[in-house]
Amino acid sequence: MRESQTGGHAVVGSGETAAQRAVAGADGGVGPTVADLGERALIDRLTAVARRAVPSHPGHGDVVVVGPGDDAAVLDLAGSLVVSTDSLVQDRHFRLEWSTPEQIGARAAVQSCADIAAMGARSVGIVVSIACPPTTPAAVVLGIDQGMNDIAAEFGARVVGGDLVAAAEMVVTVTVFGTTDGRAPVRLAGAAVGQTVAVSGPLGSSAAGLALLDAGITDFAELVAAHRIPVVDLRQGPVAADAGARAMTDVSDGLVDELETMAAASGVAVEIDTATIPSHPLLRAAADAVGADPIGWQLGGGEDHQLLATFDGQPPAGWTAIGAVVAPGDGPRVRVDGAPSGVRGWQSF
Incomplete structure (x- = not known):
């Protein structure tokens, strides 16, 4: 699995983070941070987005029995379960100076869903873990999640859960679940x-x-x-x-x-x-x-x-x-x- 390159350059700036610069408006405001909102409130917002997302892939029913908001998701699959996972680290695999949070989320979903497709399968569910500093603007996390939900719907999948945790740097880890729909996997x-x-x-x-x-x-x-x-x-x-x-x-x-x-x-x-x-x-x-x-x-x-x-x-x-x-x-x-x-x-x- 390929991690996105950043061109090999270190990210520099004044005291503000790349995440803050990425979402700053004309007045320099960045909105509430992850710490300002708190884990539960932010998870509630992420869950609300996932519940509204509807897969657009024709020809297949929704396989999600239990979606986001419970202890775990439940999927009803007709074929073999196919699983892939990938991690993206800020300034190693993506740069907020070059991509919006929505683009980063979409890209993270695409690269893991591609591994599912490479087995001759289709993606049906995605879970995402986002680790970030407490000073990260909540808009960055919400944007990453929105981009992931949008692209997942295009592929006929749904974001069905995940995790949010404090860390010294931003890391986005995506796990995708797919089904072969009864086909033999292509190896x-x-x-x-x-x-x-x-x-x-x-x-x-x-x-x-x-x-x-x-x-x-x-x-x-x-x-x-x-x-x-x-x-x-x-x-x-x-x-x-x-x-x-x-x-x-x-x-x-x-x-x-x-x-x-x-x-x-x-x-x-x-x-x-x-x-x-x-x-x-x-x-x-x-x-x-x-x-x-x-x-x-x-x-x-x-x-x-x-x-x-x-x-x-x-x-x-x-x-x-x-x-x-x-x-x-x-x-x-x-x-x-x-x-x-x-x-x-x-x-x-």
């Missing part, structure tokens, strides 16, 4: 020689957005937006499973890294053609603006959370074939345009 180890390698959407957009933000360039709004909230159709996970996907993952740490992980798990090698990798139409212009290589963003940038899968034949509609699974040899497991890529994706440590 990493199913790739075999002769299969087609495909992706569910354009790659490199998030890395481009990060580079643009880091350079202080305000053009290319769609690419910057794709870094703040990945643009991905996670319904393609179940679509791929129904179409016979043999192996699947999401592109969180970079395309080459994900392919290496899949190839190693499956005991195969992979060859891809960079000319076939889908990209945003402005990716090359953005790369020129910051003096970067757009292919490098596509191969190693990560954070797009598009789905990556192998199929026995051609992929279903909405997917793009980018290569093939081949027999392993003495060289690298992933070959790009016939040669070793030399690309490394995101490294947590």
Whole structure:
């Protein structure tokens, strides 16, 4: 699972925190803090938002039997339970100078829901734990929660509970629950020689957005937006499973890294053609603006959370074939345009 980069810069300022600066109005006011409201009052507000949220995913009923406000949530699932969790740490994985609290919440939900989709499943419930300093404006916590509820509804899921705790720094931990709806889960180890390698959407957009933000360039709004909230159709996970996907993952740490992980798990090698990798139409212009290589963003940038899968034949509609699974040899497991890529994706440590 990919943690969002922040460009490697420390956050500096006067006595106020990044969270306070992010929500300060023209008069400099930030509203009540978490400590001002108190845990119970803030949880009541968070719970009220979650209770109002309604999933918009067609074709499935609400599986939430007991939602937020009780000791635990209860879900009624028809298939196997699929679970994924991720943590985001302020100034390591997100920056309040670059993203609104709502965008941070949405992004946190997307990256965990992508792991569910990569198993050929759909997300149904989310629990979130937010740790933050007592001086954090309550608007930041409420904004993160609102963004998470909004994006969850788009995916057909609901925020069903969580936790709020004081800490020295802000950490957002998301756990997503999903169901296979009776399908067999699609695992990493199913790739075999002769299969087609495909992706569910354009790659490199998030890395481009990060580079643009880091350079202080305000053009290319769609690419910057794709870094703040990945643009991905996670319904393609179940679509791929129904179409016979043999192996699947999401592109969180970079395309080459994900392919290496899949190839190693499956005991195969992979060859891809960079000319076939889908990209945003402005990716090359953005790369020129910051003096970067757009292919490098596509191969190693990560954070797009598009789905990556192998199929026995051609992929279903909405997917793009980018290569093939081949027999392993003495060289690298992933070959790009016939040669070793030399690309490394995101490294947590």
